[in-house]
Amino acid sequence: MSDLDRAGRIQEEWRRERPDLDVTPQGVIGRLHRTALALTRELDVVYAAHDLTEAEFDVLATLRRAGAPYERTAGELAEHTMVTTGGLTKRVDRLSERGLVERVPSDADARRRPVRLTPAGRDLIDRAFAAHIDNENRLLALLGDGDATALERILTRWLSALGAD
Template identity: 40%
Template sequence: MNRVSVAIDQWRQEIPELDLLPMELTARLNTVSRHVSAQYLEPFFQQRGVQPREFDVLATLRRAGEPYALTPTQLFEVLMMSSGGMTNQLDRLQKAGLIERRPNPADRRSMLVSLTDAGLALVNETIPQHVENEARAFAPLSREEQQTLNALLAKLMDHLETE
């Protein structure tokens, strides 16, 4: 029996009239997220010399399409990161030679962050391996179960993000 089940069983004994399903769902989502991160994502990216949040920046630039460039504001809005956190990520990635900052030709007041050739190569090489790694985390679920879970989580996210 896992820790969430033990805690829920204890609460059911102490307050049997309480509907604990919301607590159970929240605990399971948090626990799954922590496990996927600790067991799959963090070791995967550590082997490649980047942190997961740094790779998020690189991948966001890559999926933006050519010329693989966005403003820092666009990046932190998409990644839901503070501007200070974004600056730290960008500083590390620039020092590693994976991104560059240059003046924005469309707006002289802003900068563009773009992938370097090394950054583009890293993302292109890593994305297929990253998806395979994530697939291992969800392997206990059938393809149909994964699709159902995905649809339910998307519905929940839509509600939470519009509330």
Template identity: 40%
Template sequence: MSQDSRARSPAESAQGAPLETILQQWKRERPDLDPSPMAVCGALRRANDRVRTAVEGNAAKGGLDGAGFDVLLTLRRQGRGETLTPSALAGEMMLSTSAMTNRLDRLEKRGLVERRSDPKDRRSLKIALTEDGFALADRLVMSHLAVEEQMLTPLDTAEREELKRLLAKVGV
């Protein structure tokens, strides 16, 4: 059976051709090029896709998309009763303030966050979790960690630290 016609699992099909196959094809077609960066970046992209799918699936259990999930967890990690300005929240999440406004509107309509006037500056707003938002964030962070732990099960502690170290080198 040829490499192209072998049966692939649904996960492989969603991820595309095996990376080694892609490298072999490029080496055959363009022997003058070193396609090895494609394998590393392809593996990163595929891993990111799997992680994002799992994390967004967990967020959906709380009726949230990935964006809303990020807002809730960012506010939750500030501590009960703590607030952030929309600008500070956007900065924590590496977003534009216009992108933050849409996210906050959706979460406020669901009763998960509230906008409060800043008592020190009437022109400024503070964003806080409501009790429902706090409770949902607490539930979701537990299942979120369980999802991430499941994905990292094949790695031991030393491998996790090494992967984190290596990814920081690429991401910085």
């Protein structure tokens, strides 16, 4: 059995089958993709412990980051979250049914109804976010400070180069 990890074994097979191609990028991209999947599983555990999905956590956190009165319009929520506008209404409805957010009338425009955290929503996201940060600290501790700092710089530069910052 080879000492290679899954990405390394895949590269080895492609090098054998297609020696005319440089499969070096698979080492980075494949491992980064697998890392993202593994991290998502680790993060989902904390969301689930607070009876939230990743998207619901994202909506509540975005409202909390807005500062008092902890509200944003649907357009602002879509702009500041990883939730598409199509999926946003369903998530806001679900959070509203649970008493975590409410749609409030706007004095400026009757059609514009900002979404606001309720006190229960604020309490939940404050607890969930504290647990989330503890979890992220635990995950980064697996690397060590120097590697985590270097990785953050590299990923920031790469996202910028991709126009995805």
